[in-house]
Amino acid sequence: MSGETLTLFEDAEAERVPPGYKQTEVGVIPEAWDVDTIGSLLDQKRLGGNYSNQPSETDNPLIKMTNPYSIS
Structure with missing residues (x-):
């Protein structure tokens, strides 16, 4: 896309933001939200572990690799 076409596209997109x-x-996200990486939000990062496949409620949040796909 040329610079002029891109600007027209961006202007059209901006008009659709409520x-x-x-x-x-x-x-498009609420103005009060920020975009960040998952890594910047986690206290600890580690790969692997022996976690149950059953959902559980604890004080320690856990994101398993299947979590993003289990939201319907």
Whole structure:
């Protein structure tokens, strides 16, 4: 895309953002939200572990590799 075409495209996209929301690299989100990486939100990072496949409620949040796919 040329610079002029890209600007027209961005202008058209900006017109579709409702009040109270903002356009980000991941899409339209509420203005009060921020976009960040998962790694910046975690206290500890480790790969692997012997975790049950059953959902459980604890004080320690755990994101398993299947979690993003189990949300319907």
